[in-house]
Amino acid sequence: MRLAELSESSGVAVATLKYYLREGLLHPGQAVSRTQADYDETHVERVRLVRALSEVGGLSLSTIGRVLEVITSPGQDWITVLKTAQRALGSGNDNGSDSRDGSGPDLARGPRASAWLSARGWQVDPTDPLIDDLERAWAACESVGLGLDEGRMNAYADHVEGIGEVDVDSVPTDPEGAVRQVVLGTVLVDPVLAALRRLAHQHISVSRTASH
Amino acid sequence: MRLAELSESSGVAVATLKYYLREGLLHPGQAVSRTQADYDETHVERVRLVRALSEVGGLSLSTIGRVLEVITSPGQDWITVLKTAQRALGSGNDNGSDSRDGSGPDLARGPRASAWLSARGWQVDPTDPLIDDLERAWAACESVGLGLDEGRMNAYADHVEGIGEVDVDSVPTDPEGAVRQVVLGTVLVDPVLAALRRLAHQHISVSRTASH
Numbered sequence: 001m002r003l004a005e006l007s008e009s010s011g012v013a014v015a016t017l018k019y020y021l022r023e024g025l026l027h028p029g030q031a032v033s034r035t036q037a038d039y040d041e042t043h044v045e046r047v048r049l050v051r052a053l054s055e056v057g058g059l060s061l062s063t064i065g066r067v068l069e070v071i072t073s074p075g076q077d078w079i080t081v082l083k084t085a086q087r088a089l090g091s092g093n094d095n096g097s098d099s100r101d102g103s104g105p106d107l108a109r110g111p112r113a114s115a116w117l118s119a120r121g122w123q124v125d126p127t128d129p130l131i132d133d134l135e136r137a138w139a140a141c142e143s144v145g146l147g148l149d150e151g152r153m154n155a156y157a158d159h160v161e162g163i164g165e166v167d168v169d170s171v172p173t174d175p176e177g178a179v180r181q182v183v184l185g186t187v188l189v190d191p192v193l194a195a196l197r198r199l200a201h202q203h204i205s206v207s208r209t210a211s212h
Numbered sequence: 213m214r215l216a217e218l219s220e221s222s223g224v225a226v227a228t229l230k231y232y233l234r235e236g237l238l239h240p241g242q243a244v245s246r247t248q249a250d251y252d253e254t255h256v257e258r259v260r261l262v263r264a265l266s267e268v269g270g271l272s273l274s275t276i277g278r279v280l281e282v283i284t285s286p287g288q289d290w291i292t293v294l295k296t297a298q299r300a301l302g303s304g305n306d307n308g309s310d311s312r313d314g315s316g317p318d319l320a321r322g323p324r325a326s327a328w329l330s331a332r333g334w335q336v337d338p339t340d341p342l343i344d345d346l347e348r349a350w351a352a353c354e355s356v357g358l359g360l361d362e363g364r365m366n367a368y369a370d371h372v373e374g375i376g377e378v379d380v381d382s383v384p385t386d387p388e389g390a391v392r393q394v395v396l397g398t399v400l401v402d403p404v405l406a407a408l409r410r411l412a413h414q415h416i417s418v419s420r421t422a423s424h
Contacts (some may be wrong), residue, residue: 079414079418086413128414140268141397146393160405186409192353199336201376202334207335208380
């Protein structure tokens with residue numbers, strides 16, 4: 001198909017597609033003349049992925065470029081794909097991941113969270129910035145007296161591990177599909193789980209009141 | 213203690229405390245002269261609650277006023293306290309809850325989410341705006357092809373029910389303590405669970421790769 005048709009089937013303006021091509025977010029089409037190229041289903045898929053990462057995932061085009069670079073390199077294993085997608089999402093700060101990536105190993109990061117994760121036996125990269133995210137979120141709970149001790153954290157983690165199994169089971173095996181599922185699943189399933197948690201509070205409270 | 217001392221022990225400026233008193237967010241002290249009053253620990257506690265709801269919960273002072281009005285009315289049952297706290301938090305829109313509260317029963321809201329909740333047997337208020345939140349979050353996942361069908365939703369809900377049990381078990385029995393725990397626990401524990409979910413993805417992926 002021509003660029004105008006790719007624009008039509010993807011719902012993305014021709015000018016934007018040309019920008020994606022210049023920035024390398026979209027692979028070139030098959031040249032059919034000096035000024036025209038032919039595009040196929042792989043281009044439609046790629047444009048959908050870029051739009052989803054940008055509009056739903058909230059990633060900048062430069063971050064999307066880095067994500068695509070990693071997942072389209074040959075021989076990527078699943079853990080690398082997962083961590084690339086996770087780091088691109090960062091902790092709500094699209095620029096933060098770069099500086100953190102370059103900081104190298106720092107075994108003292110998130111000391112309480114690190115110690116707890118080790119004791120639990122979770123196999124995670126000890127230098128992952130996610131451990132700092134956990135440390136900060138945990139400290140915020142403690143600072144207002146929510147009483148989130150190791151015991152309650154373990155109780156949460158047992159259930160979250162079950163949620164993680166459901167997530168990982170639903171990830172496709174191709175790298176592009178996997179990164180799409182990881183990024184979008186991370187961003188879009190969080191609100192589903194948050195709504196479910198609040199409804200569960202109601203259900204559990206009503207059930208307990210009824211049984212007294 | 214005098215107002216200046218209340219200011220010191222709560223870390224809140226005298227002018228702000230006077231504003232809380234005028235708006236009824238803080239109950240009057242015991243008058244000791246025409247211009248002075250005496251405050252006690254109940255005032256310190258209340259100021260801490262207002263600050264936490266405002267700074268951590270992100271609630272406006274008028275919303276906090278409505279929350280306090282409900283929880284300080286005599287004879288409030290736990291379900292009312294829970295729902296008041298949940299509605300004050302709304303769906304990220306501090307003004308939204310009012311208009312929705314006034315809309316009355318609407319059994320057609322969130323049709324797919326409603327049907328799924330009924331089938332699951334969760335005892336929730338069928339008019340609760342949370343059902344709309346769930347419907348929207350679910351539809352957003354489907355719109356990008358995340359494949360979130362009823363089966364996967366049930367799998368999530370099983371685990372979230374476990375998280376809800378941990379939450380409800382940690383709620384104190386006094387209404388002020390309960391609303392504090394519900395609002396702050398809702399706002400502050402979500403980021404803990406989000407970080408845990410991402411770390412669980414790593415742990416599960418590494419474990420599965422190792423076992424192949």
